[in-house]
Amino acid sequence: MSKKALDYGAQKKPDYARRLSHRFSRRALLVGAGQAGLFGLLGWRLHQLQILDSSDYRLLSDENRMTMQLVAPSRGAIYDRFGTLIAEDKENLRVLVLPAFCESLPRTLDALSTVVPVSEATRDRVMRAARRQSGYYPVLVAEALTWRQFALLNVLAPQIPGMRTDRSAYRHYNHARAMAHVVGYVGMAGKAEVNEDPVMRLPGFRAGRTGVEKSFDQDLRGSPGSTKYEVDARGRVVRELGSRPSTKGRDVVLTIDHHLQTVALDRIKDQRVASIVVMDVVTGGILVMASTPTFNPNDIAFNPDLSQWKELAKNRDHPLHNRAVRGQYPPGSTFKVVTALAGLSAGVIDQEEQMRCPGIYAVGRARFRCWRSHGGGIDVHRALKESCDVYFYETAKRMGIDHLAKVARELGLGRTYDCGLAGQKPGLIPDKAWKRSSRFEAWYPGETVIAGIGQGFVLSTPLQLAVMTARVATGRAVLPKMVLSGKDEAEPWPLLNLDPAHLEIVRNGMIAVVNEKGGTAGRSKLKLPDVQMAGKTGTSQVISSSRRHLLPGWDGETHALFVAFAPAHAPRYAAACVVEHGGGGSRAAAPVVRDVMTELLQRDPAGRRPFVANNAVAAASSALAAVENTQ
Amino acid sequence: MKTLFAVSTEPRLKLRQKLLLLNWPFLLLVVSIALVGAAALYSVAGGALDPWASRHVFRFCVGLALLFAVAFSDIRWWLRSAYPLYIVALLLMVLVPLIGIESGGARRWLGYGEFSFQPSEMMKVVLVLALARYYQWLPPERVWRPDALLPPLLMIGVPTLLALAQPDLGTAALFAVIGGGILFLAGVSWVYFIAAIVGVVVALPYAWEALHDYQRERVLTFIDPERDPLGAGYHILQSKIAIGSGGLSGKGYMQGTQAQLNFLPEKHTDFIFTMFAEEMGFVGALGLLALYLLVLMFITYMALLCRSVFARLMAVGMGLCLFAYVFINVAMVTGLVPVVGIPLPLVSYGGTSMLTMIVGLGFVLNAHVNRKVTFRPEETGALW
Structure with missing residues (x-):
């Protein structure tokens, strides 16, 4: 015992500090045990929900699933100064799959291939997309279907789980070569744009890439609508719960004749x-x-042919460049x-x-x-x-x-x-x-x-x-x-x-x-x-x-x-x-x-009097009826 | 004032020594929980880093830097500034009802635009420090005395009442749990706790009167969710359906139907555990809980190693905070307690709560690094 300790006189009264320290240790262990016990309670609760009553809840979960689909707006048209239609949305019949609702994605694709050709490359792309993203985002299988194919698919719909058909739009340009540089063209949204606007995730959605299509993109794009559906476990629509129509983009009238x-x-x-x-x-x-x-923007905007695109981009005379503003x-x-x-x-x-x-x-x-x-x-x-x-x-x-x-x-x-x-x-x-x-x-x-x-x-x-x-x-x-x-x-x-x-x-x-x-x-x-x-x-x-x-x-x-x-x-x-x-x-x-x-x-x-676009009557778009009601 | 800044006779630790003293396995556990959070947020966003997962990871990295800063800072500095920090936090909490930003029917935020924060979050950490500081100062023989109980009760009571006034039931409950826990660990007699429990039971009917309508509604629908399945009971019911339908092994990563189909509100914040349990099942949910429990056990273990009262209570107090968060959140989403809006620490998306928790864990590590440190009576100074 050192002299210093004696000076503190620790021996005279009970050593409170020591007793307190022991009490802390006891109580800390008690609290630790209490925490473990309460976690045990949580575990018991999870056991109850996920093991004992799981089948009940699974039934409930299967019974009512809601799905919300964005409805793409149709893009505004572009006219010349006297009302000649230069760029317009045309109907595009498509078939998509929702991987989450497929019993087996390969089998769904096999079933589809009896109606529309599904190439090995397409199959790869769909499988990859299904692995990469949530199964609730639709993946595009084929577009530009004929009416015959489209009708046939709709008839077969009950037998092909996870399949969706829809009527989307593609961009078509009239007087394409003459107007190409001024009007520009549309293309798939880039990664940054996808993050900025969820509508860009819709398969096949396209945004302005160059020209007026790009600089007036916000006007032309319109705003998406949405439809809420209740679907069953196989993804079939039970009923529509409500919808908000999309708003068509504004029409743009060029000064060009x-x-x-x-x-x-x-x-x-x-x-x-x-x-x-x-x-x-x-x-x-x-x-x-x-x-x-x-160049012809129709070659680029819809189903671009890669070799054609490369040729345009590599051409020494740069046909894609608008010389009037870039030369x-x-x-x-x-x-x-x-x-x-x-x-x-x-x-x-x-x-x-x-x-x-x-x-x-x-x-x-x-x-x-x-x-x-x-x-x-x-x-x-x-x-x-x-x-x-x-x-x-x-x-x-x-x-x-x-x-x-x-x-x-x-x-x-x-x-x-x-x-x-x-x-x-x-x-x-x-x-x-x-x-x-x-x-x-x-x-x-x-x-x-x-x-x-x-x-x-x-x-x-x-x-x-x-x-x-x-x-x-x-x-x-x-x-x-x-x-x-x-x-x-x-x-x-x-x-x-x-x-x-x-x-x-x-x-x-x-x-x-x-x-x-x-x-x-x-x-x-x-x-x-x-x-x-x-x-x-x-x-x-x-x-x-x-x-x-x-x-x-x-x-x-x-x-x-x-x-x-x-x-x-x-x-x-x-x-x-x-x-x-x-x-x-x-x-x-x-x-x-x-x-x-x-x-x-x-x-x-x-x-002469120029053309005035009728933007006031922006009719509700039905361009993309998200899920076909199969009932 | 002189004694407050007295130079300690204890040799100060070098950074290299501190690095060796740090509890690295503990840190690994914390990082893995945050990564589980990032994976869950990736799934919630439908398989995208944006908008949540990437920012979650970024914030966690910022938080880690803070954690190290706190862990390697001088424990004496915190001892000295515990009270001033508490006063600051209290003043900020008082300011909230006056100049705070209102959102969702409650004023909890201070600040402007992007840079807003909740003073109550800061209070969670600072309350622990202040209480630990008090019991470091209090001579051991006086811990038993009733008059020594008054200051800590005030320290806990004032912020709790302020939180109730915001109104933020969850945070008030958190303050009470942390404060009560620290009193218990500091050695306050059992008698008081039993008296307090009796008191609460007696006061319950009166408290019921004081509750806001929406809080009452939450309690009622908690007792019987089917009461209003499309209204107030909706969250609990949908959450239970989601967790229950996950079963033993879950629906698979990114395949949760309930969460992915937007049945769940707040699925990236308060209800992230629901989504996780749905997709990863009983096994995954228990695994995540086990990770948290390991962290908590580590904290108790580290607290037991500490020599000074301040370090012990600091560590164990932060542990209580973490425990309260996790328990209340999981109990809430599984329908054991009413929905009070408490996130799951390190997993839920949200800047302030993540920061609070990670700074709290920084203090745990600080206590651990300084486990051998003791304070001389004059270092503790007066009550002030």
Whole structure:
């Protein structure tokens, strides 16, 4: 016994701490035993429920099973501006199995194969799905059944446990090749989408993948309904307990005129890669957006053929790409419209000033060529008409790149538009800040000079060029629109921050391009009485002429561009056409625009009443009657 | 105040030593229960990780980090902060009726948007700490005295009444079970417990009057579920059908008809055991209960090894909490007690309850790591 312990005097009174400690041990064991005992009680209860009374409860459980089935909404239709049906849901007769209700899944599949062909691959897929997910999610066996097969299956239903037939929908596209890029297509939902919306789990449910189908997916999709059934142990419906109908998706009316679209596509389809955009400059509505090569979305949206899909995806000319919004090209001489406006607004040139074009322009030691030696007396009108490079080299150099970029952006270049077109590319309007932040280099004066004729870093899409033309034609900040709202015309677009007199000078230059002697697009003058077209040609190099030999053949050819508006003195339509590696703008692109514009002006879609979809009467959908009542 | 922060003469343990002292088999048991939970939630979602199973696992991993943090923290710090933490939890509980978020007819939540929590959950852990702290301080010879019983009764009583006022019958019952259990283990005389039981029996008719209608309804339908098979008795009846129809070996993983067909309400939270018992049968259900019982036995064993009163009561108190959760939940879904809305710890989906339980288990491990530690009288300080 240590001295310290004695000091505490522990021996004098009873050792309470020790007694308490023993009491804790006793009681802890008691509590432990009590816990074990109460768990025993739970075990006894489970024994009672699961062993003794199990058969009673099993009976109860078999007697009343409820099943809830989501009812897929039918997808909204897509119309063109005059009500031509472009995309619609068509009836799709299908057969599915609910593995949980099959006595044996292979035997059910065997029974099915007497009516519909069930390939070895399908069998594998169904078996895998049945193992992977709960047996209460239906698995698709076959779709696109004939009415004969469908009827036969329904007659056989009582003998095939676990089978379901239903009437679902598939997406069908009319005028498929012409509208493919604009409308896009639907496909199976991805994993992320499935988690976000349970309706995506319905077998065969499809969501918009590209184009308007994608950007207006929420509108088009509608909302699912549900039906509650009481079923017996074999999955046969005892009675319906109630249902909530699905709501059909909203119909969407495009601004596109499918007739003009077809005409335009016909006109460019002989080119290897080309695209054309036509828009209504007052409303911003896009009337034509055609891109070649194209594809047939019906091949992709429903029962896609894998080899066909691979071929499309791998094709060097990328038929799946909408060139009108995804093709980024140096705008070439079409950009001179921007340079002229920028020069006038900066005050570095005026209507009177004349320059001399010796066919070559020097900045420091660098030499920039003009496509032709124009001689003296070049004012802004002639510079536009004859597309004199030297005039615009000088104009650009005088004002500097930042002012040029500012006006280019004012005209709608270098950005994407929120108009319901998925996959737009922004193009590029370079300035000093851009070069510093993305290339970590200073801006060189020579780069300003070539930017003045739309070469160098400058990139734009055909859609952007059409918007630019529309803005020049109207002097207003027009934005493109893809879908008609159904309401009457909204208020006009706000005015641009540019002098109307300057715009007038440029427009007159563009009129001269097509209609005056010596204009670069003189051969593409409209052959219509008392209506003229204004435009600007562009031929943009993809590689400098000194290095042309490095890129022989088609890939090294210049892009052909043409932008236009008409009627020249009261603009209503603007167009932009790019023929990739098509040669000269006046030869390859301008005639296309002339022909489309001729058809357009004769048809005058802007002057006619557009179609209005009847979305108010969104009838309850019966697209997917989930479980056929077999009684 | 000086003594409160006195430096202990006990050598402090290094982290490496603590790692060796940790009860690893115990931890393995806890992890396996959580994995059973994840598997059950995967099945409830119809064979999908989302929305429950993946988040369950994620939360458990976050919880495990907390568990380690608590287990390896200094036990003296908890001794010192037991009362302040209790005060904080009590204040938060008082705040709930004033600024809490109302959901489902009861105000139990504090917070904003995604970040809400139940102060009563925090109280479950903190109550154990405060009571353990009290009996660590109380000189052994005074445990027998009636006046020494007053402070702990207040400590238990106030939060219990606050929980009843929310109203949250389940949590109130939990507080009472944990508090009573700790008093019993601390050595309070049998006499008081017998008196309390008699008192409760006498008070029962009056308590009945004080119950809310929906609580009364629950008790009544509990006594006779067939009274209202499509209304209040629905949950119990459907739950019993589901469990009963599972039989000896169950309907098979992801094949439970009752749960999968949406007969069960709250099948991913309070009724997860039902679904598990339906799919895995008597064998599976007993197996899961056995896992819990093993964890509980481990806790008792670890408590017996502890030298200090604080560590012992802390461990055993958390054990009581776990036991109460599991027992009430399973008894509820099998129709032994009324439906009170208590989740199955580590298996049910839900952030707060999972966190409470896992932090509680962290304290058990903390007690185990510090089993050799004793406190000098001055370390325990005054009542405050």
